Amino acid sequence: MAGNSVGPxxxxxxxxxxxxxxxxxxxxxxxxxxxxxxxxxxxxxxxELIEEGFTAADxxxxxxxxxxxxxxxxxxxxxxxxxxxxxxxxxxxxxxxSRDFGTHLDTMxxxxxxxxxxxxxxxxxGGWDPSNYVTMLFHSDNTSPNGLNVGHYxxxxxxxxxxxxxxxxxxxxRVELYRALQEKLVADSPISFVRFRExxxxxxxxxxxxxxxxxxxxxxxxGVYAPWAGVYTDLEEGTEFVGDLSSDVTNYDPVxxxxxxxxxxxxxxxxxxVGVDFxxxxxxxxxxxxxxxxxxxxxxxxxxGVQFHNGEEFTADHVKGSFExxxxxxxxxxxxxxxxxxxxxxxxxxxxxxxxxxxxxxTALFNVSIVPMASIDGxxxxxxxxxxxxxxxxxxxxPGDHWRLRRFDDHxxxxxxxxxxxxxxxxxxxxxxxEKSSRQGALEAGDIDFSYGVPSAxxxxxxxxxxxxxxxxxxxxxxxxLYPCYLPPFTEPSVRRGCNMLLPREQILETVYHGRGQIAYxxxxxxxxxxxxxxxxxxxxxxxxxxx
Numbered sequence: 379m380a381g382n383s384v385g386p387x388x389x390x391x392x393x394x395x396x397x398x399x400x401x402x403x404x405x406x407x408x409x410x411x412x413x414x415x416x417x418x419x420x421x422x423x424x425x426e427l428i429e430e431g432f433t434a435a436d437x438x439x440x441x442x443x444x445x446x447x448x449x450x451x452x453x454x455x456x457x458x459x460x461x462x463x464x465x466x467x468x469x470x471x472x473x474x475x476s477r478d479f480g481t482h483l484d485t486m487x488x489x490x491x492x493x494x495x496x497x498x499x500x501x502x503x504g505g506w507d508p509s510n511y512v513t514m515l516f517h518s519d520n521t522s523p524n525g526l527n528v529g530h531y532x533x534x535x536x537x538x539x540x541x542x543x544x545x546x547x548x549x550x551x552r553v554e555l556y557r558a559l560q561e562k563l564v565a566d567s568p569i570s571f572v573r574f575r576e577x578x579x580x581x582x583x584x585x586x587x588x589x590x591x592x593x594x595x596x597x598x599x600x601g602v603y604a605p606w607a608g609v610y611t612d613l614e615e616g617t618e619f620v621g622d623l624s625s626d627v628t629n630y631d632p633v634x635x636x637x638x639x640x641x642x643x644x645x646x647x648x649x650x651x652v653g654v655d656f657x658x659x660x661x662x663x664x665x666x667x668x669x670x671x672x673x674x675x676x677x678x679x680x681x682x683g684v685q686f687h688n689g690e691e692f693t694a695d696h697v698k699g700s701f702e703x704x705x706x707x708x709x710x711x712x713x714x715x716x717x718x719x720x721x722x723x724x725x726x727x728x729x730x731x732x733x734x735x736x737x738x739x740x741t742a743l744f745n746v747s748i749v750p751m752a753s754i755d756g757x758x759x760x761x762x763x764x765x766x767x768x769x770x771x772x773x774x775x776x777p778g779d780h781w782r783l784r785r786f787d788d789h790x791x792x793x794x795x796x797x798x799x800x801x802x803x804x805x806x807x808x809x810x811x812x813e814k815s816s817r818q819g820a821l822e823a824g825d826i827d828f829s830y831g832v833p834s835a836x837x838x839x840x841x842x843x844x845x846x847x848x849x850x851x852x853x854x855x856x857x858x859x860l861y862p863c864y865l866p867p868f869t870e871p872s873v874r875r876g877c878n879m880l881l882p883r884e885q886i887l888e889t890v891y892h893g894r895g896q897i898a899y900x901x902x903x904x905x906x907x908x909x910x911x912x913x914x915x916x917x918x919x920x921x922x923x924x925x926x
Contacts, residue, residue, distance in 0.1 A: 417439075417468065418439050418440075418467070418468035418469055419468065422925055423876075423879065423925050424467075424876040424877075424879035424880045424925055425467050425469070425876065426876075427872040427873070427875050427876035427879070428467060428469050428867075428872070428873050428876035428877070429469070430870075430872045431867050431870030431871070431872035431873030431874075431876065432469060432867050432870075432873065434867075434870050434872070435866040435867040435869060435870050435873070436866075437866055437867040439468060439469040439470070440465075440468060440469060440470055440471040441469060441470055441471065441867060442470075442471045442472075442473075442495075443470060443471075443472055443473075443495050443496065443497060444472070444473050444474065444475050444495060444496045444497070445457040445460060445461055445472055445473070445474045445475070445496070445497050445498075445499060446475050446476075446477070446482065446485065446486075446494075446496040446497065446498045446499070447474065447475070447476050447477075447482070447498075447499045448476065448477065448478070448479050448482045448499075449476045449477065449478055449479075450476075452834070452890050452891065453476070453499055454474070454476060455889065455890045456499060456572070456857070456886050456890050457474045457499055458474065459882050459885055459886055459889075459890070460472075460497075460499075460859065460880075460881060460882070461473075461474060463880040463881070463882055464877065464880065467880070472497075475496070482498075482500075486498050486500065486522065486528045486860070487522040487523040487526075487528065488522070488523060489522065489528055489529075489862060489864075490521065490522060490528070490529070490530040490862070490864045491523070493864070493865060494862065494865075495862065495865060496862065497859060497860065497861055497862070497868075498528060498859070498860040499857070499858070499859055499860075500528075500857075500858060500860060501575065501855055501856065501857050501858065502515060502526075502855060502856055502858060502901075503594070503595060503596075503638065503853070503854055503855040504854040504855070504856075504901075504902070504903060505594060505654075505741065505744075505745075505854050506594075506654045506658055506741045506744070506854070506905075506906070507737070507738035507741045507742070507906075508543065508552070508556040508902050508906055508909045509540070509543055509544055509737070509738050510738075510854070511854075511856075511901045511902045511903065512540055512543075512556075512559060512560075512563070512901055512902070513540050513544070514526045514527070515527060515569065515901070516531060516533075516536055516540065516563060516568065516569075516901075517536070517537055517540050517541075518531070518532040518533070518536075518537055519537075528860050529568050529569070529860050529861055529862050529863035529864065529868075530863055530864045531566075531568035531569075531863045532863075533562070533566060535562060536559065536562055536563065536566075539555055539556075539558060539559035539562065540559065542555055543555045543556055543559065543737065544715075544734075544736060544737055544738070545734055545735045545736065545737065546735075546737050547673075547735055547736075547737050552737055553908050553909055556902060556909050557909065557914060560900040560901060560902060560909075560910070560914075560918065561918060561921075561922075563900070563901060564878070564899060564900060564918050564922045564923065565871070565875070565922055566871045566874070566875070567861070567871060567874035567875045567877070567878040567922075568860075568861060568863050568874060569858050569859065569860050569861065569901070570858060570859040570861075570874075570877065570878040570881050571856050571857075571858050571898035571899060571900060571901055572856070572857040572858060572859060572881065572883060572886060572897075572898055573856065573857050573883065573886065573887050573891065573895040573896060573897055573898050574852055574853070574855070574856050574895055574896045574897075574898045574903050574904060574905075575852075575853045575855035575856060575857060575895050576850055576851065576852055576853055576894050576895040576896075577591055577592070577593055577594070577595060577598070577830070577849075577850070577851045577852075577853040578830070578832065578834075578837055578848065578849070578850050578894065579591045579598070579601070579828065579829075579830050579848070579849040579850075580821060580828070580829050580830075580832045580837070580840050580846055580847070580848050580849075581827060581828040581829075581846065581847045581849075582821065582824065582827050582828070582845065582846060582847075583844070583845055583846055583847040584614060584845055585613055585614055585615070585827045586611060586613060586614075586619070586827050586828060586847070587611065587612045587613070587614060588610075588611055588612065589601050589611050589828070589847060589849060590609045590611075590656055590849070591656075591849030591850070591851050592656055592851075593656065593658075593851045593852065593853050593854065593905055594853060594854045595638050595641075595642065595830070595853060595854075595855065596638055596641035596642055596645060597642075597645055598621075598642045598645075598830045599621065599642055599645055599646055599806070599808075600645060600646075600656075602619060602646060602770075602801070602803055602806055603646065603769045603770070603797075603801040603803065604653070604655075605769070605791040605794070605797045606653045606655070606661050606662065606663045607653060607655035607656055607661060608655070608794075608796050608797055609655075609656060609797070610797050610798065610801065610802065611802070611803065612802040612803070613802065613803060613827075617802070617803060617804035617805060618803070618804065618805040618806075618807060619803045619805070619806050619807070619827055619828070620807045620808075620809060620825070620826045620827045620828070621806070621807075621808050621809070621826060621827065621828040621829065621830075622808060622809050622810070622811045622817050622820065622826050622828070622829050622830070622831065623639050623642060623643060623781060623808045623809070623810050623811070624639060624811070624812060624817075624830075624831050625637075625639050625810065625812055626639070626777055626778055626810050627639060627640050627643045627644075627775060627781050627810075628640055629761065630644065630760050630761050630762075630763070630764040630772075631753075631759075631760035631761050631764070632644070632648055632709065632746075632747035632749065632760075633703060633704050633707035633708065633709050633710075634707060634708050634709065634761070635708075635709065636708050636709065642808075643781045643808060644747075644764055644766075645768075646768050646769060646770040646783055646806065647687075647764050647765075647766045647768045647770060647771065647772060647783065648747035648748070648749070648764070648766035648767075648768055649663050649664050649747070649748060649766055649767045649768050650663055650664065650743055650744050650745070650746055650747055650748060651663060651664050651665040651668075651678060651680075651697065651743045651746070651748070652665055652668075652740060652743045652744055653744055654741055654744050658905070658906075660740045660741065660744075662681075663681075664680060664681050664684060664692065664697075664748055664767065665678040665679065665680055665681065666679050666680065666681050667679045671729065673735050674718070674731055674732040674733070674734065674735055674736075675729055675730070675731045675732070676729070676730050676732075676739070677723070677727065677728070677729050677730075678697070678727070678728050678729075678730065679726065679727055680692070680693070680694060680697065680725075680726040680727065680728065681726075681790060682726055683790055684767050684790040685767065685788045685790070686749075686750040686765055686766065686767050687750075687765045687766060687767070687771040687772070687786055688750055688752060688758075688765050690750045690751055690752070692748070692767060693725045693726065694720075694722040694723070694724065694725055694726060694727060694728040695722060695725075695751065696748050696749070696750065696751060696754070697720065697728050697730075697748060698720040698722055698728065699749075699751060699754035699755075700746065700747065700748045700749050700754065701713050701717055701720060701730075701746060702720075703749070703753075703754055704746070709745075712742070712745040712746060713746055715736075715742070716732045716733065716734065716736040716739060716742060717730070717731075717732065717733070718731045718732055718733035719731050747766060748766070748767065749765065749766065750765050750766075752765070753765065767789075767790070768786065768789070769785065769786055769789045769791070769801050770783035770784065770785060770786055770801070770806055771783065771784055771785075771786045773805075778810055779809070779810055780807055780808060780809050780810060781807070781808045781810065782805065782806070782807045782808070783805070783806040783807075784804065784805050784806075785800070785801050785803070785804045785805070787800070789801075809825070809826055811826075811831075814831050814832065814833045815833065817829045817831045817832065818832050818833060818836060821846075834891050834892045834894040835892045837850070837892070837894060838892070850894075852895070852896055852903065852904055852905055853903065853905065854903050854905050855903070856898050856901065856903065857898075859877075859881065861874045861877065875922070878922075878923060879923055879924070879925055883897045883898075884897065897915075898915075899915050899918050899919045899922075899923055900914075900915060900918055
C-alpha cells in the first residue's frame with residue numbers, strides 16, 4: 379500500500395495561524411419547521427441539511443443506495459439501525475449487503491473507480507500519534523486503491539492541516555492543529571465516527587497472574603514479557619502460556635505485515651529502537667539514549683551485547699539496513715514518510731536524518747523492526763522463518779491451527795527490581811480460532827488461558843466470575859461509516875452532515891456492543907487525551923452533530 383509521503387520541498391511549510399483562522403466552522407442548522415419536498419416531509423435540522431444537499435445535487439428522493447458490511451452479526455445490527463434512520467427520512471431507500479472480509483475490502487478500495495453506490499461500514503486502528511488517525515483516511519494523496527481514502531474526499535484545508543501536523547514538532551501547536559482539523563472533518567463529514575473501540579482481554583485468573591492489557595491490538599501479547607515497558611506475566615503452574623489469534627498468520631516479515639494478527643503473532647519476536655509503553659510513554663528498547671542534533675537529524679546510542687536469534691551481534695549496520703529495506707515494500711511509508719539517510723558513527727552509534735521535520739518521529743520508530751543482516755543481504759527469507767532480537771524466538775506455525783514461540787535465553791535484558799531477567803513463561807502458543815463463540819468456549823473449557831476476542835455481550839459474565847480476569851481499555855481503533863464522496867448526493871457536505879446527525883450512536887453502543895467502547899464524534903481516539911478529550915468531544919458533538 380502506498381504511503382502518504384511527499385518529497386522534500388514539494389510542500390512548503392504552512393503558516394499555522396493562518397490555517398487556524400481558516401477552519402471554516404459550519405454551525406448546526408437551526409430547528410426547522412415542516413417543509414415540503416415533493417413527497418418528503420422535512421422536519422428537523424438533519425433532514426433540512428439533507429434536503430439542501432439533494433436540491434444542490436438535483437437528486438429526487440428516494441435515493442436508492444446500499445450499506446455494505448462484512449459478514450458479522452454486530453455489523454449487521456449496526457447497519458439495520460442506520461438503515462432505519464435513513465429510510466425514515468423519506469430521502470433514502472437503503473438496502474444492506476454483506477460480504478466476506480476480503481471481498482468487502484477489495485470492493486471498498488475499488489469503489490470510486492467503479493462508481494460503487496454504497497455506504498461502507500468499516501473500522502480503523504490508529505496508534506500513539508494523532509497523524510495515525512487522519513493521514514491515510516482523509517488526505518487527497520491517499521485516495522484508494524493505493525491509499526485508504528475510500529470516498530475520494532478532497533479538501534485543500536484538510537490536506538494543509540495534515541501536512542502541517544506532520545512537520546510541526548511543537549507539542550502545543552500540534553494539539554491546536556489536530557483539534558482544528560477534527561472540527562473541519564466533522565463539519566464536512568466524509569466519514570461518520572460511530573464508537574471508539576475497546577481492547578478487552580479475558581484470562582483464566584487461576585492460571586495467569588499480573589496480566590497487563592496493552593491499549594493497541596497489535597501489542598496484545600506484550601503482557602507476556604515487555605521488559606522495556608516494565609511488564610511481565612507469570613503462570614501459577616507450568617511454563618506454557620496458551621492464547622488465541624482470530625485468523626491465521628499471513629506474513630512474518632515486518633516490511634510485508636499489513637494486518638493486526640500478524641503483528642500480534644510477531645510482537646515478541648521483533649524489537650525496535652524505541653517502544654511505546656502501556657501508558658503511551660516512549661521508552662528505550664534497542665536504543666539506550668538519543669538526542670536531536672538539528673531540526674532533522676537525531677543521534678542514537680545503541681544497546682550493546684544484543685544478539686539476534688541466529689547469533690548475529692546487533693550493530694548500527696543492522697539499523698541502517700533494516701530501515702532501508704522498507705523501500706519499495708508494502709510498509710514503505712512507515713519509514714520513507716520521513717527517512718532520508720543514516721550515518722553509522724561506530725558499531726553502537728548511528729545518526730538518522732529525516733528529509734523534513736517530523737512531529738511523530740519517536741513514535742514512528744516503534745513501527746520499524748530491526749532484523750538480522752542475513753535478511754538485509756537477502757540470504758535469509760524472513761517469510762519462512764522470522765528472526766529478531768526479541769525475548770521469544772519462532773518455533774513453528776501450523777497454518778490454520780497454531781503459532782508457537784519459545785523463550786530466547788540469550789535476550790539482552792539483565793533484569794531489574796520489577797522485571798526478572800528471564801521470562802517466567804517458556805513457551806507461548808497461540809491457537810488460531812476464528813469464531814468468537816469458539817474462542818469463548820475454548821477459554822471456558824481450559825483449552826486456552828487467554829483471549830482478546832470474547833463477544834461483547836458476554837464480557838459482563840466473565841467480570842462477575844472470580845475465576846477470570848478482565849482487562850478493558852479504550853483502544854486506538856474506531857468504527858466508522860464511509861460515504862461515497864465521489865457520488866451525488868454524497869458529493870454534498872450537507873447530505874453527509876445530515877446523515878451524520880441521524881446516526882443513532884447511543885443505541886448502537888448499547889444494543890449492538892453492549893456498552894463496550896465509547897461514543898465517537900471525531901477520528902482521534904481519547905487514548906490521546908489532549909487531542910480528543912471528553913470535553914472536546916462534547917463541544918464538537920454539540921456544535922455539529924446533535925440536532926438540538
